[in-house]
Amino acid sequence: MPFSADQPSTQPQLQACPGCGLLQSVPPLTHGMSAVCSRCPTRLLRAASHQFDQTIALTVAALVLLSIMCTTTLMGVQTAGIALQAGLFSGPAELVHRGMSGLAVVVVFVTAVAPFGKLAGTLYVLIRLREVSPPPHVRRVFILAEKLRPWSMIEVFVFGVFVAYVKLGDLVQIRLEPGVYALLALTVVVIWADSALDREAVWDRLDPRDPISVSAAGETAFREKGLAIGCETCGLVSVPTIDHPRCPRCEATLHPRKPDSISRTWALVIAAIVLYIPANVYPVLTVVQLGAGAPSTILGGVQELVESGMYPLAALVFFASIAVPMLKLVGLSFMLIATQTGHTGWLRDRTRLYHIVRWIGRWSMIDIFMEALLGALVRFGSVVTIEPGIGAVAFCAVVILTIIAAEIFDPRLMWDASARSAASHAATA
Numbered sequence: 522m523p524f525s526a527d528q529p530s531t532q533p534q535l536q537a538c539p540g541c542g543l544l545q546s547v548p549p550l551t552h553g554m555s556a557v558c559s560r561c562p563t564r565l566l567r568a569a570s571h572q573f574d575q576t577i578a579l580t581v582a583a584l585v586l587l588s589i590m591c592t593t594t595l596m597g598v599q600t601a602g603i604a605l606q607a608g609l610f611s612g613p614a615e616l617v618h619r620g621m622s623g624l625a626v627v628v629v630f631v632t633a634v635a636p637f638g639k640l641a642g643t644l645y646v647l648i649r650l651r652e653v654s655p656p657p658h659v660r661r662v663f664i665l666a667e668k669l670r671p672w673s674m675i676e677v678f679v680f681g682v683f684v685a686y687v688k689l690g691d692l693v694q695i696r697l698e699p700g701v702y703a704l705l706a707l708t709v710v711v712i713w714a715d716s717a718l719d720r721e722a723v724w725d726r727l728d729p730r731d732p733i734s735v736s737a738a739g740e741t742a743f744r745e746k747g748l749a750i751g752c753e754t755c756g757l758v759s760v761p762t763i764d765h766p767r768c769p770r771c772e773a774t775l776h777p778r779k780p781d782s783i784s785r786t787w788a789l790v791i792a793a794i795v796l797y798i799p800a801n802v803y804p805v806l807t808v809v810q811l812g813a814g815a816p817s818t819i820l821g822g823v824q825e826l827v828e829s830g831m832y833p834l835a836a837l838v839f840f841a842s843i844a845v846p847m848l849k850l851v852g853l854s855f856m857l858i859a860t861q862t863g864h865t866g867w868l869r870d871r872t873r874l875y876h877i878v879r880w881i882g883r884w885s886m887i888d889i890f891m892e893a894l895l896g897a898l899v900r901f902g903s904v905v906t907i908e909p910g911i912g913a914v915a916f917c918a919v920v921i922l923t924i925i926a927a928e929i930f931d932p933r934l935m936w937d938a939s940a941r942s943a944a945s946h947a948a949t950a
Contacts, residue, residue: 533548535749538751540562540876541872541936542778542933554568561868566756569717571719573647576643589699590703592608595697595701596697611897611898614897638669640711646666660772664773674886676711680887680890682701682704684834689895691829755770779930782929789925792922797850802818804817805892805913806913841884849882850923852874853923853926857930861938863938863939872935885919886917886920
């Protein structure tokens with residue numbers, strides 16, 4: 522049954538902001554509306570303007586395009602009378618041949634396994650929502666599909682293919698194959714389907730319980746007494762008990778804050794800083810042309826692009842491979858130190874920085890995708906050959922560690938520490 526644009530799609534409810542922890546009442550939202558935290562720039566709820574049938578159609582289209590991309594070739598190259606083609610799995614296969622199996626597993630996972638798992642899981646959930654009472658296991662499937670979302674990097678892979686295409690222009694004759702066009706279409710459809718999915722509506726359909734809705738006085742009482750906790754998995758605000766400290770909607774264990782967030786994030790950040798050194802010192806790529814060539818580091822590759830006059834591409838590679846990892850490491854370190862010292866300033870800016878760090882981390886994989894594809898395409902013996910270097914393994918580890926660190930860090934701790942520090946200063950004044 523079609524919905525009305527003026528008809529509310531959500532109920533008034535109590536929400537706990539995942540950015541600052543503030544409990545607040547959210548009024549009913551109509552389709553296409555979003556609710557933003559009154560204290561920080563975090564979005565609390567979004568009521569999508571699409572029905573489930575439209576999202577199902579987009580998800581099916583994405584699965585078809587993903588299948589085409591995985592089973593056809595992406596690009597073909599030719600030089601000195603020799604022709605080669607490469608598909609999605611050609612790069613990982615070459616990495617395995619070079620003794621970089623771990624890197625190959627990561628590339629396959631983020632370009633094929635995670636996207637397929639996310640799309641297939643979402644499609645299964647949306648189809649089962651048509652039932653009068655969806656079985657409990659559908660909730661677990663939806664949770665898994667949502668957890669795979671940060672690791673589905675189709676849109677990042679597009680840029681990796683673009684960078685590889687531009688770099689190959691000076692070395693060999695290159696042509697685009699059907700897989701590239703399927704990849705471009707897949708990127709558009711995946712982004713569209715992701716924005717069309719109303720996750721709150723999915724959870725309401727999976728577990729149609731009434732959300733907590735309180736008056737202004739009740740909201741203040743809940744906040745001061747710490748009775749209600751927002752689920753980090755599905756977002757439902759509930760009051761846990763000692764006997765059942767789990768979310769009544771998704772069965773996830775409820776925590777006021779992520780356990781050991783500071784120590785675990787520091788461990789990952791320090792490990793990433795240590796690996797960042799070999800990632801920039803050791804070569805990530807070696808181009809041998811007519812018997813001559815030398816290993817190239819990440820910064821060396823940017824310099825080569827600048828010398829070749831490819832300034833926009835040089836800027837893209839510099840941003841994704843050098844600026845973004847540095848921003849993530851510095852940003853996470855700054856937030857950790859500010860939290861531990863109880864710094865009270867720039868809370869909104871620090872929360873915004875957290876969201877940027879969390880979103881931007883995956884884009885550093887552009888360099889990894891480019892190197893894998895180049896290694897698979899350019900294998901012409903003494904004429905011209907491109908070999909991925911050991912620095913790429915360290916760089917990929919830095920990217921993965923910083924992504925996990927951003928997921929583990931709890932930005933609400935910054936607000937908690939600031940409140941404690943302000944209370945301490947007020948008590949001593």
